[in-house]
Amino acid sequence: MKKVTKIDKIQPAKNAENKLRVAAYCRVSTATDAQLESLEAQKSHYENYINSRDDWCFAGVYYDEGITGTKASKRPELMRLLADCKAKKIDFVITKSISRFSRNTMDCLEIVRTLLNLNIPVYFEKENINTGSMESELFLSALSTMAEGESSSISSNNRWSIKKRFENGTYRLSSAPYGYKLESGGLQVVSEQADIVKRIFRELLSGKGMYSIAKELNAEQVPTQKGGRWTSTSVHNILTNEKYTGDCIFQKTYADSNFNRHTNNGELNRYLIQNHHEAIISHEDFNATAALIKQRATERRIESGSDKYQQRYAFSEKLICGECGNTFRRRIHKGKYNSYVAWVCNTHLSDTNRCSMLFVRDDALKLAFVTMLNKLIFSYRLLLKPYLAAMQSNTADEALLRIQYLENQLDQNAEQRSTLHKLMAQGYIDQILYTQECNELLLQARDFRSEIEALNNTVAGDTTKVYETERLINYCKRGEMLTDFNESLFELFVDHILIYSRQKIGFVLRCGLTFEEMI
Helix, strand or coil, X not given: CCCCXXXXXXXXXXXXXXXXXXXXXXXXXXXXXXXXXXXXXXHHHHHHHHHXXXXXXXXXXXXXECCCCCCHHHXXXXXXXXXXXXXXXXXXXXXXXXXHHCCCHHHHHHHHHXXXXXXXXXXXXCCCEEHHHCCHHHHHHHHHHHHHHHHHHHHHHHHHHHHHHHHHCCCCCCCCCXXXXXXXXXXXXXXXXXXXXXXXXXXXXXXXXXXXXXXXXXXXXXXXXXXXXXXXXXXXXXXXXXXXXXXXXXXXEEECCCCCEEECCCCCCCEEECCCCCCCCCHHHHHHHHHHHHHHHHHCCCCCCCCCCCCCCCCCCCEEECCCCCEEEEEEEECCCCEEEEEEEHHHHHCCCCCCCCCEEHHHHHHHXXXXXXXXXXXXXXXXXXXXXXXXXXXXXXXXXXXHXXXXXXXXXHHHHHHHHHHHHCCCCCHHHHHHHHXXXXXXXXXXXXXXXXXXXXXXXXXXXXXXXXXXHHHHHHCCXXXXXXXXXXXXXXXXXXXXXXXXXXXXXXXXXEEEEEC
């Protein structure tokens, strides 16, 4: 008799295709051994963690080493991760923290939005945030708040650090006044410029006015610090700068909560460091100059700090002649039936053969500014946002990496000089060879420092333009169309105006852009 064998129900094997394809992203900011060990530990952790889940399928670990987190576009592995997500190779992404993913808020928000549109959630382990388990906009709002809080904390720490350096006298100047140059963190006298500074003080004490001094310097083609022309304001700034006595006052200005800079008239403490650097002018001459300036102001019935004393017309010192490069002076033109304010090139006033530029009316300039700013408010998305994006893509990362490399070279240079000194002291090399090799190393170190200083100036300039562009965009977002000239907005956004002709001018904005208008 045939037997019937009972076969148990076969359990279907779990389909790998139903598993969630999970990838991890990790990053370290420097390529040091300790950081690279951390990266290896992260990679191993995520591989084991993903493989330990039955419902997950390991889709790879993407990692960037020794690369900045401020810009997503500078991280090739992150870009590859996004490309694989768009190619439907990944269903879920995990990472250590928001800061590891991106330190730039806009980049982070953009990446998260892109992945959410692809139905790919991101899990941040440190913050315990899963973008797939909450409304996306709620998550983005929370992320933005955290990033803003971190930024405020960093800003507060920086202000505290600067204040402490003010108090203990270790703060390093970021720029040098005319007559000096920055070298090894201190001020060094530039002899040719120092002679001009002494001449300015000497001539004022002999009875000359600031405008006359500036006029003579321009006639002799003496360049200013930036290669431009002298004005009564630039002469006044030299005559009132205490740094020429060798002293240094810190915190003469301050920034408010809206990042607008103001003169410190007692709102915050100021810090005086005496004998901070080599003097160009004696205290006696400096005090005599201050007394003479005060006396002249009193005779003209002008109070120190008043609008008239500081020439606080909106366009004072901000109108530049496109023909000769000189500034414009405010004048009242009187006609038969009415009078009006006009601005005239200083060179044209003194010699019409040297400059043929005719006057421009004050009301025409103000109307042109209103028109220009209204155009920006209407079309800032097309004009300013692409400009900001271009600057942010041309980040200073390469310059910062170069600075880091040069600083390492300086350390090696110092070690080599120390080794040379030991070899000479022990009699292995003679004095002549030591001097020759040491001089070459000192010249090399000087070149390294010069390049570092130049790169620092470049980075600072780029950062300023990005900040000014962001500030202009933020205003345009909420700004209403202007109907009248606003002097505060003009000073906030415009660096100067180029006068090409009586019909055409150019507004040179603080963000680096120039917009032309017809008048």
